[in-house]
Amino acid sequence: MAITAHADAHEHHEHKPSGLWRWLSTTNHKDIGTLYLIFACVMFFVGGAMAMVIRLELFKPGLQFVDPAFFNSMTTVHALAMIFGAVMPAWVGLANWMIPLQVGAPDMALPRMNNFSFWLLPFAFTLLLLGFFVPGGAPAGGWTLYPPLVLQGGDSLPMAIFAIHLMGASSIMGAINVIVTIMNMRAPGMTLLRMPLFVWTWLITAYLLIAVMPVLAGAVTMLLTDHFFGTSFFSASGGGDPVMFQHVFWFFGHPEVYILILPAFGIVSEVIPTFSRKPLFGYDAMVYATASIAFLSFIVWAHHMFTVGMPLAGELFFMLTTMLIAIPTGVKVFNWCATMWRGSLSFEPPMLFALAFLFLFTIGGFSGLMLAIVPADFQYQDTYFVVAHFHYVLVPGSIFTIMAGVYYWLPKWTGHMYSMALGKLHFWLSAIFVNVLFFPQHFLGLAGMPRRIPDYATQFADWNMVSSIGGFGFGLSQLLFPIIIYKCIKGGPKAADRVWEGAHGLEWELPSPTPYHTWETAPSMDVLHRGAEHWTEDEDGH
Amino acid sequence: MNMKKLGTAIAAAVVTLASPAALAAWTLDMTPGITDISQRIFGLHRLMYWWCVALGFFVFGWMIYSLVAFRKSRGAQADAKLTHNTKAEIIWTIIPILILIGMAVPATRMLIQTEDATNTEMTIRITGYQWKWGYEYVDSGVEMFSTLDRASNAARQLGSNIDPATVPNYLLNVDHPLVVPAGVKVRLLITAQDVIHAWWVPALAIKKDAIPGYINEAWFKIQTDKTGLYRGQCAELCGRDHGFMPIVIDVRSKADFESWLKTQKALQRPADPAQAG
Numbered sequence: 001m002a003i004t005a006h007a008d009a010h011e012h013h014e015h016k017p018s019g020l021w022r023w024l025s026t027t028n029h030k031d032i033g034t035l036y037l038i039f040a041c042v043m044f045f046v047g048g049a050m051a052m053v054i055r056l057e058l059f060k061p062g063l064q065f066v067d068p069a070f071f072n073s074m075t076t077v078h079a080l081a082m083i084f085g086a087v088m089p090a091w092v093g094l095a096n097w098m099i100p101l102q103v104g105a106p107d108m109a110l111p112r113m114n115n116f117s118f119w120l121l122p123f124a125f126t127l128l129l130l131g132f133f134v135p136g137g138a139p140a141g142g143w144t145l146y147p148p149l150v151l152q153g154g155d156s157l158p159m160a161i162f163a164i165h166l167m168g169a170s171s172i173m174g175a176i177n178v179i180v181t182i183m184n185m186r187a188p189g190m191t192l193l194r195m196p197l198f199v200w201t202w203l204i205t206a207y208l209l210i211a212v213m214p215v216l217a218g219a220v221t222m223l224l225t226d227h228f229f230g231t232s233f234f235s236a237s238g239g240g241d242p243v244m245f246q247h248v249f250w251f252f253g254h255p256e257v258y259i260l261i262l263p264a265f266g267i268v269s270e271v272i273p274t275f276s277r278k279p280l281f282g283y284d285a286m287v288y289a290t291a292s293i294a295f296l297s298f299i300v301w302a303h304h305m306f307t308v309g310m311p312l313a314g315e316l317f318f319m320l321t322t323m324l325i326a327i328p329t330g331v332k333v334f335n336w337c338a339t340m341w342r343g344s345l346s347f348e349p350p351m352l353f354a355l356a357f358l359f360l361f362t363i364g365g366f367s368g369l370m371l372a373i374v375p376a377d378f379q380y381q382d383t384y385f386v387v388a389h390f391h392y393v394l395v396p397g398s399i400f401t402i403m404a405g406v407y408y409w410l411p412k413w414t415g416h417m418y419s420m421a422l423g424k425l426h427f428w429l430s431a432i433f434v435n436v437l438f439f440p441q442h443f444l445g446l447a448g449m450p451r452r453i454p455d456y457a458t459q460f461a462d463w464n465m466v467s468s469i470g471g472f473g474f475g476l477s478q479l480l481f482p483i484i485i486y487k488c489i490k491g492g493p494k495a496a497d498r499v500w501e502g503a504h505g506l507e508w509e510l511p512s513p514t515p516y517h518t519w520e521t522a523p524s525m526d527v528l529h530r531g532a533e534h535w536t537e538d539e540d541g542h
Numbered sequence: 543m544n545m546k547k548l549g550t551a552i553a554a555a556v557v558t559l560a561s562p563a564a565l566a567a568w569t570l571d572m573t574p575g576i577t578d579i580s581q582r583i584f585g586l587h588r589l590m591y592w593w594c595v596a597l598g599f600f601v602f603g604w605m606i607y608s609l610v611a612f613r614k615s616r617g618a619q620a621d622a623k624l625t626h627n628t629k630a631e632i633i634w635t636i637i638p639i640l641i642l643i644g645m646a647v648p649a650t651r652m653l654i655q656t657e658d659a660t661n662t663e664m665t666i667r668i669t670g671y672q673w674k675w676g677y678e679y680v681d682s683g684v685e686m687f688s689t690l691d692r693a694s695n696a697a698r699q700l701g702s703n704i705d706p707a708t709v710p711n712y713l714l715n716v717d718h719p720l721v722v723p724a725g726v727k728v729r730l731l732i733t734a735q736d737v738i739h740a741w742w743v744p745a746l747a748i749k750k751d752a753i754p755g756y757i758n759e760a761w762f763k764i765q766t767d768k769t770g771l772y773r774g775q776c777a778e779l780c781g782r783d784h785g786f787m788p789i790v791i792d793v794r795s796k797a798d799f800e801s802w803l804k805t806q807k808a809l810q811r812p813a814d815p816a817q818a819g
Contacts, residue, residue: 061706061707061712061713062697062698062702062704062705062706063698063699063700063701063702064700066700067700067782068782068783068784068785068786069782072779072781072782072784140781140782141779141781142779146738146778146779148736148737148738148754149737149738149779149780149781152737152781236753236754236755236756237754237755241755242738242753242754242755242756243753243756276612276620277614277620277622278620278621278622278624278625279622279625280625281624281625281626281627282625282626282631283625285631305751307740307749307750307751307777307778308751308753308758309750309751309753309756309758309759312653312654312657315653315657316650316653319646319649319650319653320646323642323645323646324642326638326642327635327638327639327642330634330635330638331631331634331635333601334631334634337601337604337605337608338624338627338630340605340608340609340612341608341612341624342612342618342620342621342624343608343612343618343620343621344612344613344614344618344619344620345608345609345612345613345614345618346613346614346615355605355609358605359602359605362598362601362602363598366594366597366598367594369590369593369594369645370587370590370591370594373586373587373590373645373649374649374653375582375583375586375649375652375653375656375747376583376586376587376590376649378583378656378747378748378749379572379583379587379744379747379749381740381749381777382740382742382749382777382778383777443568443569443570443571446569446570446571446572447569447570447571447572448572448573448744448774448775450742450775450776450777450785451779452779452784452785453775453784453785454785455698455706455713455785455786456713456785457711457712457713457714457773458706458707458712459569462568463568463569502620
């Protein structure tokens with residue numbers, strides 16, 4: 001009887017407003033997750049279009065297309081759009097969709113705040129992008145917003161600062177929601193050390209967000225008062241200190257780097273075991289390594305600014321702490337390798353993207369290790385070597401893993417399989433062009449090409465042209481991604497509940513497509529036992 | 543951005559790629575430079591590079607072996623019990639620590655040498671401006687500005703229709719290079735007037751931010767056989783023309799440098815009555 005009553009209630013719940021009002025007013029974690037992912041995809045193409053302008057202007061020496069000031073706006077807004085508009089919202093979108101499904105919760109803990117935190121973003125980015133149409137043009141001082149240069153900006157400066165405030169508020173609310181959901185709404189029996197790695201990495205990421213987004217907000221507010229209200233926090237002529245901004249910014253900025261990559265570690269730790277048909281190797285070590293990386297991220301910030309003229313002791317401290325990060329990161333890479341060892345591997349699109357992550361993120365890790373060495377960093381700092389490094393960890397690092405995650409869970413969301421052939425084509429084009437695009441940038445940096453320049457000496461021409469060709473190829477191949485997703489939403493072969501043979505986790509215990517409301521009754525112990533990531537032999541007695 | 547220009551650019555690209563000799567070489571690595579310090583930094587860079595190659599050989603070898611040996615399509619069966627191996631996990635934590643110590647020791651030693659700016663014989667003050675460099679030989683009072691040369695400046699304008707390949711040292715040439723002596727330990731005091739710049743000459747392995755309100759210190763001692771011109775650029779985004787404030791140093795023998803400095807001093811302070819009296 002209880003079951004019948006429940007089914008009635010369930011049917012009642014399925015009612016949702018139709019049309020635009022559904023999306024504006026929704027408090028459903030799946031709807032909000034979808035909104036975040038669509039927003040991220042749009043911003044990925046907006047930021048990508050700016051990257052195309054950059055690579056077009058750098059195609060050959062001489063200025064052919066844009067004014068240097070506009071070029072600087074391109075590099076600045078490209079970074080802001082990609083970091084705050086594409087990668088971070090994509091992670092929050094995946095968190096919204098998957099965390100309740102994976103911990104057996106009916107929804108996020110704070111659904112109305114969830115709606116609010118999403119709907120701040122379109123306003124934030126409208127404000128940022130409107131900067132292109134006001135006197136002085138869009139922000140052009142670099143995404144790092146260093147004063148005094150950033151204070152030379154036109155009317156777009158306060159717009160960008162308020163946009164950053166809105167994004168920060170949105171991120172903090174998203175992070176609070178993730179923490180409260182994970183801490184309070186796990187199904188009975190889903191202990192912390194049975195959570196899937198994606199949930200673990202997001203929990204740690206959420207704490208990082210809460211710790212550092214207010215720091216960024218404080219720093220940009222000081223820029224605002226310096227510019228409009230006569231303070232001189234960062235102005236040497238008024239007794240302030242321009243270097244102080246860099247310290248505060250990077251105290252935010254380095255944990256921010258891990259905010260962009262830790263959820264990626266989570267996805268890879270889900271995808272590689274599934275397609276190796278083997279549990280994740282060293283689960284506990286993975287959790288502890290993630291936590292160590294998060295802790296270390298707070299004490300390495302000044303490695304972004306070695307050329308600023310620090311005392312020797314400061315340089316040594318930040319060099320050594322930075323090198324320490326290689327240890328937990330190494331543990332992670334070795335654990336992923338060991339997960340594949342004696343597995344039974346197949347190569348569907350999610351696995352292909354996860355493998356590209358594994359190879360190319362490791363290359364980014366190697367260049368990161370080189371950058372940690374202070375005397376050598378004096379040569380690398382602010383060159384294309386750095387550009388190559390952070391694009392290797394962000395594009396094949398974060399972006400490829402977001403794609404791996406989408407290809408992994410898309411059949412669960414839509415109930416349809418997507419075209420494996422198109423997915424593989426998307427992968428191979430992306431994987432080849434991303435290397436054509438970014439690998440030559442290592443050479444350019446070592447040969448002496450500074451970053452953020454619209455034009456360059458002729459000895460840099462060859463590799464710039466190769467890099468641009470890679471850039472155009474990469475940009476065009478990404479058009480396949482929304483096409484594949486659109487086709488999958490519209491139709492396709494019916495997806496099984498357990499979409500992938502080797503998949504484990506509570507989300508695969510649900511029907512495909514997932515109903516509008518899920519886990520209204522917490523999963524039973526049997527379901528949990530079948531689905532939970534990490535259930536050691538001695539715990540079977542429960 | 544019109545399509546005609548794009549077409550021209552692509553056509554030019556095809557021609558350029560077909561004749562790599564038209565432009566300078568496909569440089570792959572950094573310059574060893576012209577000071578003991580820069581050459582040792584180059585050595586450190588190479589050391590790190592080879593460590594990365596060795597580690598990559600191991601890690602990528604492991605990955606590729608797994609991808610080939612454990613394919614489901616070749617009938618590989620998963621060993622689901624293989625989820626922990628304490629011995630292996632300890633090994634792959636300890637060995638990286640040892641390797642990192644092996645990297646940190648030479649890096650620390652090198653850093654201490656780099657930062658040792660004692661016993662310098664002369665001082666040059668460098669000031670960054672939007673968008674040029676100011677140089678002052680503090681001991682003799684000789685001052686000058688150094689800006690992008692006219693030929694580069696004409697060619698770099700949007701729609702100039704001047705082929706950069708026809709301009710010698712395009713964007714890396716200045717009207718007044720910084721003349722410095724070889725074999726002398728020179729101290730640089732680096733600051734800026736407006737926004738943050740960075741003074742970078744790869745051949746010296748010196749890159750130091752020029753910050754308003756700060757005076758940063760750097761030093762070099764160029765090997766005596768390395769006279770000639772060496773080029774660099776501003777390395778910190780400083781606004782619209784950040785890409786157009788190059789640095790050129792003209793390294794001369796100590797004697798040549800001193801006679802140059804004497805001439806400059808006479809030109810800049812003609813018949814100073816106080817000194818004459």
